[in-house]
Amino acid sequence: MAAAVPLLLVLGVFGGLLRAGVGLAQGGLAARAAVSHGMLMASVFFGAVIGLERAVALRRPLAWAVPAAALAGGLALAAGWAWGGALLLVLGSCACVAVHAGLLARERVPHIALLGVGALAWLAGNLVQALQPGDTAALAFWFSFLVLTVTAERLEMTRLTRRRAGALGALAALVAVLLAGAGGTLVDGRAGIAFGAALVALAGWLLRHDVARRTVRAAGLPRYMALCLLAGYAWLAVGGTAWALWSAGSLAWRDAALHALGLGFLVSMVLAHAPVILPAVARLKVAFGPGFYLPWGLLHAGLAWRLAGPLGSAAARSQGALANAAALALFALTLAAAHWRWRRQHPA
Template sequence: MKSPFVYILPLAILSLILGIWGGWVRMGWAIQIPSAIPISQHGIFMVGGFLGTLVSLERVATLHKTILLGIPLMFGLSIPFFLFDLPNISYLLLISGSIGYLGVCVYNYKKYKSEGDLLLLAGATFQILGHFALSKTNSYPIAFAAWMLFLLFTIVGERLELTRFLPKGKFQKIELYFWLFLVMFTSALYHFGTAKILSLSLFGLSQWLIRNDIALLNIKKQNSYKFLGFSLLTAFAWLAITGIIGFLSGPFLYDALLHAFFIGFVLNMILAHAPIIFPALLKINHKPFHPTYYLWLFILNLSLGLRIIGDFQENSDWRLFGGIFNGIAFIAYLLNVAFLILKKQLYAKNDQIRSI
């Protein structure tokens, strides 16, 4: 029986493609794009459509309740309404989906009482605030502060869940919550002089993750475990770089900060988890791996570095080429994972036919 998630994942992929496509045009690439696609909504396509659908799909899948599929579906369906120039309906769907996702997080926390679920719950709250702020102010800088907290708390919460078997002392937990509280507090007061403290707290959180996650253990292993370790460490490094960038200045500082976090930290996390998440969502008992994964990891991060150096050097060519290869590398990686899953399924089906 086909997993019902197979019908929702295409909406997430559509959001991703539209978001990347719009981002390229916004950067200055002369790429033809249908007039119906609002390139100004690049951010909501990526965070609300793609990441919102993906994150909620992952959490809903663990509860095995068909009715909850409506939550990721609302995130995914918000994007077509942007294309039909009906943003109010899109925002209604995004906020409704976010509230539904918050309900799932509340349920999980009440059931398991874990620290990871508590952070996921906090992240879900920030997601609602981000979508609501954008719908009322149409200001991406305001929304991005809440979205950053949504993704940061979600990722740290998931890492805590996945590494709960590792011993963590009282001081380690106090340190983690100190950095998270500082990130939250300084994000809220960012425009009131706390930018440098926020940068310091992001750097502090990154070094905590490097020391207390399983990434350093995984890189000593082989195949998919080693790749997982490299991807995680790369993501943590970009979180540190995001903090360092906050101490700098330049005309494209906003672009550098945003993409160091959302591409460097968040997308590298997806590279790490995609070979695990997608088969689980599709009910496939196979975790694909191929050494070509490293190629896309390398291109994604090299091009992001080029883009950010271009931001500070005010070099438009570096920014443009860095930006386009960011998108190409990420899409190519997802296609690589999908190809390996499909290949395995076809081999399994052929074996079944031969055994009849």
């Protein structure tokens, strides 16, 4: 199962490069990767990674069904069985909802409830894709799933810190607007304005309540993680703003909306948490070092050039996409080098 995760990531990134105008490959697997790029990244890859993390923690058969179904769905998409891939993703998200329903029945705490709401959003997105392939509402629901999952995990990590009165109530209101905006796009694309506004407000909520504002003044890994988180929240606000403009009728903002969220926010979260999650999930310990800042810097520089270079320039879009793909590859090499360095430091 674990071997399929990087394979599908490579396929998704390859499809994204083709859509950005990098390369001339046509037909067969290349065409399927380009057409399914959004689904491969937002629903398959991130769904599988989140499912794997949860399954390792819970050690329950139903939890393992989530990443298994997501990865099988991705392989079906790669093989050209689009409807089968969509169906497998629906089944995987159903299992995800069931897992979180069981957790919530035993422990009613805000972060588990939010994880459950995120799982429902994933299921909604997969159902929309299965019934109405290509509908923008599927993208909105998938991003809702991912953003709410990250928010829930940050909520769990900061659950012992003091929050001002009404903070959780404000978060609940933002989640309601976010999901209403996502669902509203099924009947009117302009509902995405509310969805984008909720993303911007959620970025402000995370920035206000996350401990990253304090740990950024620390050293070593805590500072690195804080910088990744803070940069991610900034991109979340950019993505929400671009989504609102896109929904208001300006198609030129579509690429900025999708990639500020998918690369700027979500990949920033991956870069932040991988040094901590990798040892827990894959049993591969890493030694943190300044080299981690190289892929981080390349990611944000490439994305900034893609979105704010010569606005609308096809060349800037292609160059930025290449830089982002290089940042992901460099991060994988950085993790491998950090693991090798840890083994040298702990020969026993």
